[in-house]
Amino acid sequence: MPSPKAQKIDLNAEYPCPCGRKGRLVPIVLTEAFGCNRCQQIFVVEKSEQVIEQLSTTHPYKKAWLWTGSRWYRAHTGLKEHYLASAFVLVVLLPLIWVIGVCNIPNLANRHLWAIIPVVLVELIALIQWLAYRR
Template sequence: MPSQKSQKIDLNNEYPCPCRRRGSLIPIALTDAFGCNRCQQIFVVEDTGYVIEQLSTSYPYKKAYRWTGHRWNTANSSFGGYYLPIAVGIVFVLLVFWLPIALHSPRGTNVIILLALLAVLLALLPSLWLWLAHRR
């Protein structure tokens, strides 16, 4: 099994394009950047030398990749990988605080079910938006 450890990017080598279009990243002379000969994307090497970042004006989030020696892995953002635990935490907190309030209300059981469903819905919609924003 190939190593998943990041390797430093050599500015003189050619690499496969991380956009999965069977292109090659070719170094751009006198810059710390690569250009794909297939999809015409430009990738800039970050200061550390372990990550390339795609230059794009149409995508609001910058895509970054790490080279493992065999393939490109997406560089984890500090927040994007944690959307599931955040969503579970939000659902848990809302149900822990909202469910006792709903149970102590003098109204019927329909209100309890409605408030519980509303709590789950309010917690899941932002987590769905977060998941859609950070997926590949």
């Protein structure tokens, strides 16, 4: 899926709020942030000046949006990339290391069973994570 082209955010302009409650994002004087007049959330403009991040203590991860010129587009935050990277390590690299390790143990009984344990475990963890993340 191609990302929409991001536009620079003008700190002196007003934008619709991404909260979807027909709020307006009003610039907060002398800061690089906007405040919504409906949901009272504060959104900080990132250094790239193309992304706003919601200042929130109630969410475990930050929400961020790209400005496309007409509407906000939900952006991928650093934490999600981090999450995907750790998921990759967990699902792909660890079982691989385990399988290679098991193959190098001489005279191991039930070698194929030992090889299958981490795969089953990791797939279970991945499934649980996916179910939790999906909601």
